[in-house]
Amino acid sequence: MKNETPTGGPRRDDLKLSAQLCFALYSTLLGVNKVYRKALKPLDLTYPQYLVMLVLWERDDVNVSDICAQLYLETTTLTPLLKRLEARGLLQRQRYAGDERQVRVTLTEAGKALRAQAEPIPMCVAQALGCSLDEIVTLRDQLKGLRANLFNAD
Template sequence: MTLHQDDKKGQTSPLLLDQQLCFALYSANLALNKLYRKLLTRLDITYPQYLVMLVLWERDDVTVSDIGERLFLDSATLTPLLKRLEAAGLLNRQRSRKDERQVVVTLTEQGRSLRSEAQEIPDAVFCATSCDGETLQSLKKELESLRNKLNGQA
């Protein structure tokens, strides 16, 4: 299915920018990242770093590959993020004792304490959307379904 709108000649064109699903997702993502950039400034972390911290606040002491799976990131993208977070004193990386091929990531005390400073971020994002909880939950489920379908095509 493609989204169409009549062009200036009255014909339907699949190549109009405003008809592109990808552009709607892209521009919404830009707006959301701008909001997160503003909210995360006081924590001194970027949005991708925030995502890593969310994974670790949920479950500490995980492998790099586990984090990558959760965030849909490959190790080449994830490793620089982890190095910067480690340099900031928020986490430690070390070889697994069980399997030296794996790197285990653990939060430092500073990384754990950052969690309390981040508590208000989800509410701030919720308020910025001006949507009710049911609408946002539905949108989230639809986007997850779309992501899963697209990942199945890759």
């Protein structure tokens, strides 16, 4: 027995738990965004914009789909976001000569300089999370597993 109905599917309570986990994820992320919004206000960056900058600070000169893959986002989302960062002078977008379909994204000096200003962000976030390192690591790894399942579903 355990968690199976006679036909092998999950029980009714199990289904509720899954829905509860999803809502916990949803509502917790609202809180994450709230904390990042406050922390990023001095930089005038949104959380997704900050994620893009993190990618570029780690490795400059990547194409759009590289960023998409790393951040689990669609080009549909990234193209306008990148254009906004370009308009602010933080990065440049230019067609790649070797393959004119690709657009290479590179940091400007202003984009590189912003990294220094972003230094206190992780500390703000760590303090807001306020939970133990062990818990953070476990949670992170469980979420990675969940994410893999969700993106592979169908």
